[in-house]
Amino acid sequence: MPPLRRVLTLAAVSVLALAGCTPSADVPPAEVTSAADAIRDLPGVDDVAVTRTPTGAEPVQGNFGQLTGPAPSTVSVEVALAGTLDPRAAGEIAGEAHRLLADGASRVDDQENVTVASSFVGGPGLSVSTGPATASEVVSGAVADGFGLLAAGASTVGLSLGLGGGDGSWEESPIASTAHVTAASPEDFVDLARTAVELERGVDLEAPGVRFQGAARVPDVGAVRLLVAAAGRPGVVDATYLSQQRRITLRTDAEAGSQDLADLRRWLEAQDYATAVDPLAYTVTDAAYAETTGWVSGAEPASYAPHTLEPSTDAGAWPDDPAAPDCTGRDLEVTFGVVDSAAGTRGGSVVATNVSGGPCAVETVPGLVFENEAGQPQQDVTVEPYEPGVVPGRVVVPDGGTVLAPLLWRAMSTANDLDTTTTVQVTAVPGAEPVPLDVTMDGTPATGLDVLDGAEVRIGPWTQAD
Template sequence: MPPLRRVLLLAASAFVLAGCTPGPPDEIEAAAEAVRALPGVADVAVTRTFGPEPGQGNFGQRSETAPSTVRVEVTLDPHAAGEAAGSAHRLLAGAARDVDEDENITVTSDFVGSGLRVGAGPDTAAEVVADAVEDGDELLAAGATTVSLGLGEGNGSDPLAATAHVTAAAPDDLVDVAEAADELDRRAELEAPGARYRSGAGVPDVDTVRLLVAAAGRPGVQDATYLAAERRLAIQSDAASGAQSLADLRRWLEAQDLATVDAPMAYTVLDAGYAETTGWVSGAEPPAHSPGPAGGATPWPDDPAAPDCTGQDLELTLGVVDSAAGTRGSSVRARNVSGRPCAVENVPDLVFENATGQPQGNVTVRPSEPGAVPARVVLPDGGAVLAPLLWHTMSTANDPDTTTTVQVTPVPGADPVPLDATTDGTPATGLDILDGAEVRVGPWTQGD
């Protein structure tokens, strides 16, 4: 197992007056001293930095609520990393909760070192931190280069609720890492040069990772990405249209013994000119394909009596934009806020507008994968569905009119809802969906 170095970062805000620089709160200093005495702790360093009060510059009077950051760096013995991390988090998070609430303190923690980063909030159980560190060590030992986990709000006390974001030096290393994640039952997204496994917050399927790695090594393949939420393998080739290597690649994909008509997997292959060919892995084309829940989650129960969702029943947001091999991906998410179950069975209608509110011209909208048809999904109260988006990157040189607003009509008969495409995980300049773009949109599928 590689040597480890863990760091616990505590972010807090406290008072600072012009001309003076207070040290860390006494509660944090006392906890740091206690951490120094823990078995397995090699070193502890505490630093504090200050930011300007809102509306103030870097100099001048600050109020007692001006933000500051306390950083506690804890170096641990690698042979007791998980246990020591849990004990350190228990002491430091407890101290952070004891700091005067009037100081407007927020606390986060990051354990990092030798490729590992585990983030946690003050309400995260110490046992969860310890388990996450131990899982991270197992993934590193299996061949990962870096492992990052966030244990923030929404994960509760479940040590397996967080998704590990894992990188490796080469695609071949991803198979051993996937096997380790499967044995740990740890949700993980995997990435190596030329190969990406987007798990959709699920445990990686080892056989699919093997297929991804093998596809990444085929002649002419520059990049291979598996999108679990769509059950689709997206491949970028450097071969020209009509090249023999493209025909060989498609035959190879359709000859694999993996997918079935009951569990189909689509593929898309882009040639050097970004012309796309679609098909089905293992040649298993379903007669009428309906995408399943994102990440292979257990489907929500059907309720034949549930009414159709109306536009007012759904709260809409845009997902984070991801990029790979000349393409971009995102999603539209709809959460049921009606207070009762309701059902959707359609593809959302989208209009892409520039900063002046004018629709982008000549935008072609097509299905996200071959054969996809909407399935009826009954959303429980608070449940969310997502519709995946995929488009080719487009040049934004010479300041073209990018898409800054997406008008979304979530269900038939609803009023369009404008979503800002310049915030919350989308580029500040907007989406590079310009005149003449082709956007692939999938039907609503179970999200979370």
């Protein structure tokens, strides 16, 4: 096998815990070695190495304390791809190799009691790891994107498509679609961010003293450009952009009260980037680690008095009826509105029609739970007000009238994370039964919402829609 000093480690996928007796030898199963031989014959594959590492014969403990039998041994398959491959070819070869290996692993006799894992290497710096449920086309896309980011100037690229438990369990990674990218210089960040946008893949970017943490989102190229410029300002020794917190943090060697420190703060506040609706905070630390905070572009969050949303219609506002009862869940027929996309954001709405036969009133923000195809809630979803200062207002909905609650979230990459939101459970008003709404276009996860683990969603209160 050729030396792998400059090749990437690209872990791709198939982990199968197969119950049975303890292994009697260090020889890999014939089904796996046969698959490795077939992979070795693929054009663009430099070599394939197969090793088997036995483990102890003692029974292992399951999730509920039960003994599940002896621990499996590990069969590792390393596929070396030619570093000169173009991204598309590299992806196609990796996908086919993964398919062959998964097929071979599926035919291993249960008595072998092995865990089969694979890794792909090729082209300096790439590392892609995945788990047992990963489809070959996902592996193919990950490898292709990794090669593409390397071609765009990355020094290393790491992708994690999921993590498998040692006992054969499976846990989906909440940052499965994020590429962790290093570069020799922050000057490469903008081109890398543009490439990530084209690939629809979230990225974290890192160079000496500079970090862009994308929080699994497709990067904001303007934010990346701001970070690179800030890192080059006099006195700045470390710069970090935190997408999830909407904050840029700059550590300097400037003394308190120095001109460099004052100039840096003035520069941040003079940038034409943030707005009061979508503010970006900054923190500047001086040589003594004292912090100064403020707002990029001088765009402090709106501090105006609480207000309700204006009706989303040009028709006249419905009259107030103090005698109208509160709407119940049975009074409202709930549907999901069309999703619009613009400049890296998504917008939609939950719509409710009064079917009670008379007027009723709403004065709340609907409760929403975003679920994947398996019916599991997306994890760590942060719900925020639709706009600063917005509060629910009482809306008396006539019979047959429709209200809506607007939604807004940042685009998230689904290029390598197919765990989209396919159902939204809507609690229209307090005390109502949740209503499951299919939010796909054709019933498949590929057409679901890109509200993934770790998303931030802005939800507005009910307002007049017609």
